[in-house]
Amino acid sequence: MSGAQRLTLEERLRSILFAVLFFGGSVVMGLLTPITRNCGPAVNRWMCEHWSAWQHWCTVHVLGIRVVVEGTVPSGPVLIAVKHESMFEAVDLPTLVDYPAIFAKVELMKVPGWGKSGMRYGLVPVERDQGAKALRKMIAAARKFAAIPRPLVIFPEGTRVRHGNRPELQSGFAGIYKLIGLPVVPIAVNSGPLFRGFWKRKGVITYRVGEEIPAGLPREEIEARVHGAINVLND
16 A cells, blocks of 8 residues: 555545645745845745745644654854755754755756755755866855854765665765865754655654764765764654
């Protein structure tokens, strides 16, 4: 029997209502972004953070999912490495972290409406396999945000993975860690079983904030420590 077949009627109805409210609200906000992003950084930030807060509100109050944060989410100049299991944590980052600059696939900057607003908010474009020039541009942007200072957020496994999977970290993570020279705070999250796909389930999504890992460690050590810490909820 598939996961969808085991859903309760309540969960199905909640999932449909979530889709109508969240994506409907996203369309309305997206249509406003050409105006808000040109009204100054404060207004653009307000819109992006309220879009994130709208998803969080719908998750809690429509889907009936409780969101728990174990530990203290850092702020300031730090590299935060987050497990990525579903859309939830990607959109939730501005709610979880105070004004983060986020490493994101360059394709996201091309999304109508939200792409340009995201760039102005603080998305750092990641262009995979584009060579040293693209890497230098990405590092320069990251350093600019860290100097403000703003926390930097990265998904070190590179893309969404199913709960329970533990892929190796992307090779670029260690390079970014070395070139930026910031400590790393790993965060595990277990959103996949509840939030992945159209049909959502009731339950608890947990963020578990790991201990800060200092800058300047050898590649093998930083990768091993981050990999272990972001997967502690993969039981």
